[in-house]
Amino acid sequence: MGISKSTVLFEKAKQVSPGGVHSPVRAFRGVGGTPRFIASAKGAELLDVDGNSYVDFCMSWGPLIFGHQDQDILEAVQAALFRGWSYGAAEPYSLELAELITSSIPWVEKVRFVNSGTEAVMSALRLARGATRRNKILKFDGCYHGHADSMLVRAGSGLAEMAAPDSAGISDAVAADTLVAPLDDLPALELIFEKYGSEIAAAIVEPIPANNGLLLQRDEFLHRLAALTKKHGSLLIFDEVITGFRVAFGGMAERTGIRPDLVTYGKIIGGGFPVGAFGGRADLMDQMAPLGPVYQAGTLSGNPVAMSAGIAMLKKLKRDCPYAALEAKTEKLAQDLQKTGAQVGVPVTVQRYGSIFWMLCAELKEPVRRHDVVPAIHRETYARVFHKLLEKGIYMAPSAFEVSFLSTAHHDTHLSAFREALKESLGEVKPTK
Numbered sequence: 001m002g003i004s005k006s007t008v009l010f011e012k013a014k015q016v017s018p019g020g021v022h023s024p025v026r027a028f029r030g031v032g033g034t035p036r037f038i039a040s041a042k043g044a045e046l047l048d049v050d051g052n053s054y055v056d057f058c059m060s061w062g063p064l065i066f067g068h069q070d071q072d073i074l075e076a077v078q079a080a081l082f083r084g085w086s087y088g089a090a091e092p093y094s095l096e097l098a099e100l101i102t103s104s105i106p107w108v109e110k111v112r113f114v115n116s117g118t119e120a121v122m123s124a125l126r127l128a129r130g131a132t133r134r135n136k137i138l139k140f141d142g143c144y145h146g147h148a149d150s151m152l153v154r155a156g157s158g159l160a161e162m163a164a165p166d167s168a169g170i171s172d173a174v175a176a177d178t179l180v181a182p183l184d185d186l187p188a189l190e191l192i193f194e195k196y197g198s199e200i201a202a203a204i205v206e207p208i209p210a211n212n213g214l215l216l217q218r219d220e221f222l223h224r225l226a227a228l229t230k231k232h233g234s235l236l237i238f239d240e241v242i243t244g245f246r247v248a249f250g251g252m253a254e255r256t257g258i259r260p261d262l263v264t265y266g267k268i269i270g271g272g273f274p275v276g277a278f279g280g281r282a283d284l285m286d287q288m289a290p291l292g293p294v295y296q297a298g299t300l301s302g303n304p305v306a307m308s309a310g311i312a313m314l315k316k317l318k319r320d321c322p323y324a325a326l327e328a329k330t331e332k333l334a335q336d337l338q339k340t341g342a343q344v345g346v347p348v349t350v351q352r353y354g355s356i357f358w359m360l361c362a363e364l365k366e367p368v369r370r371h372d373v374v375p376a377i378h379r380e381t382y383a384r385v386f387h388k389l390l391e392k393g394i395y396m397a398p399s400a401f402e403v404s405f406l407s408t409a410h411h412d413t414h415l416s417a418f419r420e421a422l423k424e425s426l427g428e429v430k431p432t433k
């Protein structure tokens with residue numbers, strides 16, 4: 001067998017881009033090996049440049065709830081292209097998308113569109129600081145909120161809540177304004193608010209953290225967080241870049257009944273096109289420029305093509321309401337994968353919420369709610385299983401700590417192909433006595 005086209009392209013890409021990629025996890029560092037270069041995608045399937053096809057469970061990291069090249073979104077985008085693809089002026093498309101969101105989600109009274117989840121978070125944090133005239137932000141260890149400086153921090157080694165930069169290029173001063181709390185730890189949360197409550201502009205949380213595995217939080221924890229922010233005059237920001245419109249139209253705020261002051265959204269509201277948004281209470285949002293003193297802007301914000309994709313996506317979500325069916329399908333898949341592990345004798349546990357799932361190659365006594373308790377065996381086994389699955393045409397996220405997604409385009413044949421491939425893969429990685 002000759003050298004693959006993906007290998008050739010990866011070598012070339014490394015010459016012109018750092019690590020050969022434009023977002024680190026795509027480089028397969030977490031699992032080793034060569035990333036597959038994808039030439040096209042349709043429904044639940046990817047086709048790589050070597051002509052191999054895969055059932056996709058990564059799904060562009062979540063936005064493709066109706067699968068690749070959904071017909072309604074495709075038609076909306078095609079129509080938009082013929083109207084011109086960037087005006088840099090007021091236009092009706094962002095208005096329609098904003099109305100779709102604000103008319104269905106009561107806690108989003110006003111919304112502003114940006115180009116990514118990172119931008120949404122960065123802007124929401126600035127707004128929180130501007131509105132409260134406080135500087136500190138509380139985040140949770142194990143949550144990811146994009147790569148704004150103040151979010152690229154981890155729990156420091158000294159005082160548990162003090163943050164340390166988690167990337168070169170983040171100044172100590174920026175890190176010092178971020179507090180980091182452990183997930184699923186009510187006493188630690190109480191203590192942080194007791195000590196710093198009057199300085200905290202906002203607490204930001206992924207209500208179901210989905211970037212370090214799927215860390216299922218107890219309702220009680222989220223409700224207490226909401227109560228503490230209220231008590232101390234801090235704002236509550238739900239980062240729903242993954243969960244918004246995915247676990248319910250109103251995301252985790254709808255499912256928990258918690259009303260955040262601000263919400264951030266991302267890729268889903270662009271139907272997979274580059275869009276982000278932040279929104280929430282009108283009195284807060286009206287502090288944004290041009291009305292208020294908090295500055296934020298973007299040449300391509302509210303891009304008419306991306307807005308048209310988002311309108312088609314959200315209209316279809318409202319019309320079809322695919323949530324219950326997707327959830328049932330994901331629950332069945334989760335059970336089947338676990339059963340497959342038991343049959344072969346290699347433990348597999350699936351943590352799931354809505355149509356998001358995380359396959360752990362390990363046995364769990366209780367649900368994982370914090371990333372620091374993930375059994376070490378999972379990382380090593382996952383990398384091996386990942387490659388075995390890939391050889392058999394199953395494309396999972398190339399990291400043991402990234403979650404997977406189902407779409408309406410995943411049919412029974414795709415799911416049974418996954419089960420069969422997993423059975424064989426686990427058999428191949430099973431240690432021989």
Ligand SMILES: Cc1ncc(COP(=O)(O)O)c(C=O)c1O
Nearest residue numbers: 116117118144145146241242266
């Ligand atoms: C919860 C959450 N917030 C923010 C982001 C950043 O979004 P983006 O990658 O669009 O900048 C992500 C990315 O996956 C995310 O999962």
